[in-house]
Amino acid sequence: MGELIRIAGTADVKPGAGMVAEVNGKAIAVFNVDGAFYAIDNTCVHRGGPLGEGDVEGDVVSCPWHNWQFNVKTGSCLNNPSAKVTAYEVTVEGTDIKVKL
Incomplete structure (x- = not known):
């Protein structure tokens, strides 16, 4: 059974964007998709790029390093x-x- 841990404020994650939060030594990418918030591991499985810094289109984030795409949900x-990646x-x-977590 996991523990709920605060990772950001709703005002910190702009609509259609993502950000990176550190929680218990782990980097988690947080996204705002039409006012709903989603979180996935920040590390792309391809080459380790920072997903929270990628471009978001709908519910898909593109890794800024090699453009691998992940569903943020x-x-x-x-x-x-x-x-x-873990959601x-x-x-x-x-x-x-x-x-x-």
Whole structure:
């Protein structure tokens, strides 16, 4: 059973964008898709690029290093269906974005 940990405020993640948060020594990418928040591992499985710094279009983020694409809701990789990053359960409490770790 995971613990809910605050990773950002809702105002910190602009609509259609992402950011990187450090939680317990782990880098997590947080995204705002039409007012809903999603969190996945920040590290691209291809070459380790920072997904939280990538361009977001709809619910897909493109890694800024080599353009591998991931669904921010599921962590699934569009370039390689057998690859994925961990997607975290997100809860919003007031203005706090929390993930279950």
